[in-house]
Amino acid sequence: MEVRLFYNSVRPGVGMKPHREGLRPLLPQHARHCPVLEAGSALGFLVYPPLTEKESFHIEFQGEGRYQFIYSLKKPTGDFEPIFSVTIVLPVGTIGMIKEDVSILSRKTAMNRNDALRLMRAFIVPEDLATPPGAIAMRGATNFRTPQGWDTVYTPIFNMIDRPVAPMLVVRVETDWYAHETEFRYVLQPGEGISTAHNMPIGQVFFVPREEITMRDCTNEELEEIRRSKEEFVREKEAQKIMTPHGLSYSPHYLRQSRSQRS
Known part of the structure; x- marks a missing residue:
């Protein structure tokens, strides 16, 4: 744009x-x-x-x-x-x-x-x-x-x-x-x-x-897919945790996934 x-x-x-x-x-x-x-x-x-x-x-x-x-x-x-x-x-x-x-x-x-x-x-x-x-x-x-x-x-x-x-x-x-x-x-x-x-x-x-937005409830199939993807994300996030020199732990999994969606 x-x-x-x-x-x-x-x-x-x-x-x-x-x-x-x-x-x-x-x-x-x-x-x-x-x-x-x-x-x-x-x-x-x-x-x-x-x-x-x-x-x-x-x-x-x-x-x-x-x-x-x-x-x-x-x-x-x-x-x-x-x-x-x-x-x-x-x-x-x-x-x-x-x-x-x-x-x-x-x-x-x-x-x-x-x-x-x-x-x-x-x-x-x-x-x-x-x-x-x-x-x-x-x-x-x-x-x-x-x-x-x-x-x-x-x-x-x-x-x-x-x-x-x-x-x-x-x-x-x-x-x-x-x-x-x-x-x-x-x-x-x-x-x-x-x-x-x-x-x-x-x-x-x-x-x-400038467009109208409509909302609806998720279907059972969509809810199941959301549950599955959430569990998978939590597992991957935990597996990729990194410890900084100052003792702070974090996971770069979200950022990596975000970049992969745009590539």
Whole structure:
């Protein structure tokens, strides 16, 4: 299946392309020996923000309809220097004008208020803030056009279990006809914020066919085949156990069987 890519409308071509990755840096080491866990992590593709290697941004929900966005650039020393910040204040009842207070934090930049607001909109969607309360909508560097009859599902990064974890609203979009700009909507508590860098994914996407699924009970013959295959798998798994240098035992039988199914 071929999925076509088009890019962030404000910063086309900036940012890493979607990437499939089965590893998660903060999972225990023995997760490497769990092929079903890695396969779950590798479902679909990681999506990155439209940032260069020298850029980062941070967005924080301050409560009571207030958000703060900070854009930073990397100094020669490797530290990040804040360039500008935008304090966004939503109207009471969320109906009315959004107040955007821009502060230029660096004397080295020639950016003005309009430049700062335009750049901020490459990374977040101000109109979608606080929907629901505490929500932020982060834009991706890449958008997707799927084949006829296929949808794109936008999710948080699977198996990132290190706390705190901000919940995210999962959406499914008919991207075969709708030109959807990729965004990931996280919901924060007051005082919480999210920082990003060019190599830090902000979400994950996978593609599903838009077709009806029917279910039925297995027949007795099918149940017998399932029982037989399960017993055979358990025997083979036990026979192929391997001991690691650290005393952890595991069996590569599932992974070998999976690869044989694809060959």
